[in-house]
Amino acid sequence: MTDTARGSSRRYGTRPTMKDVAARAGVGLKTVSRVVNGEPGVTPDTERRVQEAITALGFRRNDSARILRKGRTASIGLVLEDLADPFYGPLSRAVEEVARHHGALLINGSSAEDPAREQELVLALCARRVDGLVVIPAGDDHRYLAPEIAAGVATVFVDRPAGRIEADTVLSDSFGGSRDAVAHLLAHGHRRIGFIGDQPRIHTAKERLRGYRTAMAAAGLPVDDAWVSLGTTEPERVHTAARAMLDAPEPVTALFAGNNRVTVTLVRVLRQCTAPVALVGFDDFELADLVSPAVTVVAQDAARMGRTAAGLLFRRLEGADEPPRREEIPTRLIARGSGEIRPAHD
Amino acid sequence: MTDTARGSSRRYGTRPTMKDVAARAGVGLKTVSRVVNGEPGVTPDTERRVQEAITALGFRRNDSARILRKGRTASIGLVLEDLADPFYGPLSRAVEEVARHHGALLINGSSAEDPAREQELVLALCARRVDGLVVIPAGDDHRYLAPEIAAGVATVFVDRPAGRIEADTVLSDSFGGSRDAVAHLLAHGHRRIGFIGDQPRIHTAKERLRGYRTAMAAAGLPVDDAWVSLGTTEPERVHTAARAMLDAPEPVTALFAGNNRVTVTLVRVLRQCTAPVALVGFDDFELADLVSPAVTVVAQDAARMGRTAAGLLFRRLEGADEPPRREEIPTRLIARGSGEIRPAHD
DNA sequence: CTGAAAGCGCTTACAG
DNA sequence: CTGAAAGCGCTTACAG
Numbered sequence: 001m002t003d004t005a006r007g008s009s010r011r012y013g014t015r016p017t018m019k020d021v022a023a024r025a026g027v028g029l030k031t032v033s034r035v036v037n038g039e040p041g042v043t044p045d046t047e048r049r050v051q052e053a054i055t056a057l058g059f060r061r062n063d064s065a066r067i068l069r070k071g072r073t074a075s076i077g078l079v080l081e082d083l084a085d086p087f088y089g090p091l092s093r094a095v096e097e098v099a100r101h102h103g104a105l106l107i108n109g110s111s112a113e114d115p116a117r118e119q120e121l122v123l124a125l126c127a128r129r130v131d132g133l134v135v136i137p138a139g140d141d142h143r144y145l146a147p148e149i150a151a152g153v154a155t156v157f158v159d160r161p162a163g164r165i166e167a168d169t170v171l172s173d174s175f176g177g178s179r180d181a182v183a184h185l186l187a188h189g190h191r192r193i194g195f196i197g198d199q200p201r202i203h204t205a206k207e208r209l210r211g212y213r214t215a216m217a218a219a220g221l222p223v224d225d226a227w228v229s230l231g232t233t234e235p236e237r238v239h240t241a242a243r244a245m246l247d248a249p250e251p252v253t254a255l256f257a258g259n260n261r262v263t264v265t266l267v268r269v270l271r272q273c274t275a276p277v278a279l280v281g282f283d284d285f286e287l288a289d290l291v292s293p294a295v296t297v298v299a300q301d302a303a304r305m306g307r308t309a310a311g312l313l314f315r316r317l318e319g320a321d322e323p324p325r326r327e328e329i330p331t332r333l334i335a336r337g338s339g340e341i342r343p344a345h346d
Numbered sequence: 347m348t349d350t351a352r353g354s355s356r357r358y359g360t361r362p363t364m365k366d367v368a369a370r371a372g373v374g375l376k377t378v379s380r381v382v383n384g385e386p387g388v389t390p391d392t393e394r395r396v397q398e399a400i401t402a403l404g405f406r407r408n409d410s411a412r413i414l415r416k417g418r419t420a421s422i423g424l425v426l427e428d429l430a431d432p433f434y435g436p437l438s439r440a441v442e443e444v445a446r447h448h449g450a451l452l453i454n455g456s457s458a459e460d461p462a463r464e465q466e467l468v469l470a471l472c473a474r475r476v477d478g479l480v481v482i483p484a485g486d487d488h489r490y491l492a493p494e495i496a497a498g499v500a501t502v503f504v505d506r507p508a509g510r511i512e513a514d515t516v517l518s519d520s521f522g523g524s525r526d527a528v529a530h531l532l533a534h535g536h537r538r539i540g541f542i543g544d545q546p547r548i549h550t551a552k553e554r555l556r557g558y559r560t561a562m563a564a565a566g567l568p569v570d571d572a573w574v575s576l577g578t579t580e581p582e583r584v585h586t587a588a589r590a591m592l593d594a595p596e597p598v599t600a601l602f603a604g605n606n607r608v609t610v611t612l613v614r615v616l617r618q619c620t621a622p623v624a625l626v627g628f629d630d631f632e633l634a635d636l637v638s639p640a641v642t643v644v645a646q647d648a649a650r651m652g653r654t655a656a657g658l659l660f661r662r663l664e665g666a667d668e669p670p671r672r673e674e675i676p677t678r679l680i681a682r683g684s685g686e687i688r689p690a691h692d
Numbered sequence: 693c694t695g696a697a698a699g700c701g702c703t704t705a706c707a708g
Numbered sequence: 709c710t711g712a713a714a715g716c717g718c719t720t721a722c723a724g
Contacts, residue, residue, distance in 0.1 A: 015497045017717055028695035033719065041693055058493040063473040064419065065717035068410045069700050075453070075474075084439040084649075086632070089430035096429060096456060105470065107421070107453045110442060124451065127409040128421075147404040151361045267636055286432070287633045290613055303430075363701055374711035379703065387709055411701035415716050 016057040025053035036061050067129070076313065077125035078108035079118060080136040087260060087283060087302055088136070091158070094306030095134055102314050104131065115139025126153055132313040134158055134306075140201065142167070154316035156309045160203040161326075168316070169326045170309045174204045174282070177298040177331030178211025179218075181256055181280045184296070184333060186219050189342045190254040190278060193227065194245040196238055196266065197258025200230045208258050208282055227252055233261040235268075242269045246277065253343035254278035260285055267291055267338075278341040280333075289336055296339025298331045305329050362403040371399035382407050413475070422659065423471035424454035425464060426482040433606060433629060433648055434482070437504070440652030441480055448660050450477065461485025472499055478659040480504055480652075486547065488513070500662035502655045506549040512670045514662070516655045520550045520628070523644040523677030524557025525564075527602055527626045530642070530679060532565050535688045536600040536624060539573065540591040542584055542612065543604025546576045554604050554628055573598055579607040581614075588615045592623065599689035600624035606631055613637055613684075624687040626679075635682055642685025645678045 018032045025032065027046060034042050035050040042050075053059070067073045076099055080088045096106045107125060111118035118138040122145065125133060132154035135142075140163035149155050149167065156168040185193050195212045198205035209228065216223050226248060229241035242265075245252045255270075255277060257263040263281030270277050281288075284299035308327050333339075364378045371378065373392060380388050381396040388396075399405070413419045422445055426434045442452045453471060457464035464484040468491065471479060478500035481488075486509035495501050495513065502514040531539050541558045544551035555574065562569050572594060575587035588611075591598045601616075601623060603609040609627030616623050627634075630645035654673050 019717075022695095029718085030695050030720095031693090034694090037719090043693065046693080058497070060469070060473055060494075062414075062475060062717055064410060064414045064475050065700090066719070067700095068408075068414050068702085068717085069719045071700075073410065082439060083429075083442060084435040086432055086435065089432065089435055093428060093430040093456060096454075100455075105453055105474070106455065107451055108442075109446075109452065110439060123406070127406055128451070129408060129410050148406070151404070264633065264636075267633075271636075285633075287610065287613075287631070287637065290610075290617075291633065291636045292638060365701080368711095375702085376704095376711050377709090380710090383703090389709065392709080408701055411716090412703075413716095414701080414718085415703045417716075 015062070016059045017062070018059070020057055021050065021053045021059050024057060025049045072131055073129050074103055075105045075107055075128070075130050076132040076134065076310075077122070077128075077130040078106055078134045079111055079121050079125070080108065081113050081138060082110045083108070084110075086285065087300075089302075091136075091302040091306040094303040095310045098307055098310030098314065102317075111136075111138040113138045115141075119144055123148075131317055132156070134309050134313060135162075136160065137162060139163065140203075154313050156313045158305055158309045166324045168309075168312045168324050170305050170312065171326070171328050172204070172300045172305065173328050173331050174207035175211045175214070177300070177333070178208040178256070178282060179215045180211075180331075180333050181282065181298045181339075182212050182215035183218070184335070184339055185254045185256065185278055185280060186215065186221075188254075188278065188340055191221060191343070192224070192250060192252045193254045193256060194242070194252035195228050195256045195258065196241050196245075196262050197228075197230045198233055198262070205230055205258055212256060230258075233259065233265075235261075235265045238262050238265040239269055242266055246273065252277070254280075254339075254341075257281040259283050263295065263297070267295060275344055276341045278339055278343075280339040282331075284334065288334075291338075293338045293341065294336035296334065296336045298333050300331055301329055361408070362405045363408070364405070366403055367396065367399045367405050370403060371395045418477055419475050420449055421451045421453055421474070421476050422478040422480065422656075423468070423474075423476040424452055424480045425457055425467050425471070426454065427459050427484060428456045429454065430456075432631065433646075435648075437482075437648040437652040440649040441656045444653055444656030444660065448663075457482075457484040459484045461487075465490055469494075477663055478502070480655050480659060481508075482506065483508060485509060486549075500659050502659045504651055504655045507672075514655075514658045514670050515672045516651050516658065517672070517674050518550070518646045518651065519674050519677050520553035521557045521560070523646075523679070524554040524602070524628060525561045526557075526677075526679050527628065527644045527685075528558050528561035529564070530681070530685055531600045531602065531624055531626060532561065532567075534600075534624065534686055537567060537689070538570070538596060538598045539600045539602060540588070540598035541574050541602045541604065542587050542591075542608050543574075543576045544579055544608070551576055551604055558602060576604075579605065579611075581607075581611045584608050584611040585615055588612055592619065598623070600626075600685075600687075603627040605629050609641065609643070613641060621690055622687050624685055624689075626685040628677075630680065634680075639684045639687065640682035642682045643680050645680050647675055647678075651675050 018029055022029045022032045032050055035047050099106050109121040115138050126148045134156050136159045142162045142165045146165050158170045161169050197208055231237050257266050260283040281297045284297045288295040364375055368375045368378045378396055381393050424441055445452050455467040461484050472494045480502050482505045488508045488511045492511050504516045507515050543554055577583050603612050606629040627643045630643045634641040
């Protein structure tokens with residue numbers, strides 16, 4: 001009889017519960033719970049019997065039930081633009097490492113740069129009752145998150161600020177990094193410098209443009225409208241924009257790329273040019289030193305951004321009750337050759 | 347009174363439940379459940395009252411409770427080596443897309459190529475009762491998963507086969523791709539070809555070595571032990587191995603790299619060489635065409651691997667009851683220059 | 693040292 | 709169309 005019951009409880013798709021273990025070991029439910037959770041107050045003999053039952057039945061605690069009772073899920077959500085983008089790999093990994101040290105798992109999803117999808121994902125994670133969220137926002141209005149934050153979901157925004165709510169934020173120094181990049185080109189004799197960046201609704205794109213303008217202004221130089229092009233990072237769009245700047249009657253002698261993907265496209269465009277054109281890119285990429293000329297970049301520290309964000313998150317979860325913080329991670333200019341090319345004449 | 351109760355139920359960290367909504371709307375619990383889940387059989391007027399209560403209280407259904415009752419978590423686990431590795435980005439993204447179409451979230455973690463950590467992660471995901479698992483295994487003994495699979499956790503192994511259990515598997519054609527790569531070098535006149543690959547305990551490393559040996563044998567050529575080096579992908583290790591092959595009295599005239607990271611290191615090593623040495627790498631990488639000479643590779647389709655794996659997984663979850671499958675994803679040789687260099691003389 | 697009862701927040705199965 | 713009761717598999721708070 002007992003054997004039959006046990007047999008059927010092993011059927012495909014059915015798993016033994018603590019109750020089954022308790023029955024088999026001839027103890028109470030709470031005793032099984034004690035053993036499973038390593039709580040004290042169980043005699044060695046009782047413990048052994050429970051362990052045997054656990055092994056025999058192939059019991060594994062159902063954390064869904066545990067989570068419901070305890071109120072904490074020991075998981076955090078990570079919403080980013082695209083898991084396949086190399087910038088987010090190290091960032092995700094860093095968040096994961098910190099989560100791991102706190103015994104938490106990572107649930108993540110890609111927004112594909114779509115605000116509606118970002119919101120859908122974030123709210124799905126809230127419904128799962130993640131303890132916290134790390135969000136690289138696609139949208140610019142996060143009021144939908146306010147009730148969740150008020151209900152205790154620790155939330156940190158990374159790479160771009162939250163829109164219309166206050167929250168912990170970790171950003172790269174886009175403004176300072178861009179200003180330095182352009183100053184670097186100016187120091188190498190350039191006067192007509194083009195900026196090709198991401199869509200203007202993206203915060204970092206605006207900041208990088210501001211850095212560009214500030215550096216030009218500090219050098220007392222005018223900025224021709226034709227030297228600035230913001231838009232998608234599609235190769236075709238970037239290619240067209242670059243060609244326009246390079247084929248103008250007074251062509252730019254240097255280009256500053258607003259991000260990773262733009263930089264790579266510009267490397268391709270510039271190989272076709274006869275006259276050398278200087279290039280500095282925002283954000284480093286793996287083989288930047290292998291291309292020739294090697295590409296000068298303003299490097300961001302994605303792993304540090306992830307670590308910092310996760311650190312802030314767990315501070316909140318451990319009860320830190322302080323106003324939202326905004327951390328800025330410095331960038332670093334790495335001169336490799338392409339940014340040190342001087343203008344032909346002028 | 348009611349207001350006080352409501353006020354306190356909004357306290358930081360406390361969230362309203364269906365019961366609260368029911369009380370406020372003056373309906374039964376089940377009616378709230380019907381509205382929240384869009385089930386039929388609710389008058390428009392009742393529905394409106396419930397919706398108002400939901401909005402007023404900021405209610406969001408607790409999926410932890412739902413999951414416990416329904417038995418399915420609508421989440422799948424993805425365990426890979428390192429989220430930050432560019433090979434896994436597109437693979438993860440592809441798995442995520444398929445999961446999304448099935449309404450499932452992705453929980454993932456990195457094993458860091460450590461079998462113990464792989465097991466710990468996988469079992470933690472099983473305790474969370476993920477519906478399925480996509481595993482890029484680090485270890486070579488997965489018997490620990492047998493009870494979970496028997497209990498209904500759909501499991502698919504990707505990139506490397508499962509060890510000591512039967513399970514759905516999606517692999518690249520490492521053997522065929524490597525054989526083709528080496529045949530390509532042979533066709534360009536090489537006779538002394540070196541192979542630098544990953545650690546021999548990794549299945550793909552063994553398969554790629556087998557492809558190399560098969561191609562050499564098919565050409566009737568001997569393989570000198572000094573031409574084969576398996577080990578970690580640390581740049582230093584790869585550098586030393588390559589130098590030994592290149593500085594030998596009878597140096598190799600071509601190198602076949604067993605993976606991505608090895609290829610990149612070899613590009614760096616070969617730039618220092620005076621005599622040109624041919625190179626083919628297993629696995630494509632983003633800027634392979636920008637390096638000079640551009641790098642000839644055997645490309646894997648990581649996204650297709652991810653899609654295929656997730657496809658198999660959801661077939662199982664939808665009840666497919668068939669023996670474990672093994673899908674092999676073809677590779678593609680992309681000639682870009684480095685693999686078409688001919689040996690100096692001979 | 694051990695265990696019975698209540699409850700976490702939902703859904704299921706039924707009854708009106 | 710609507711709702712009260714039971715239950716998912718654990719943990720909590722108590723009592724022995």
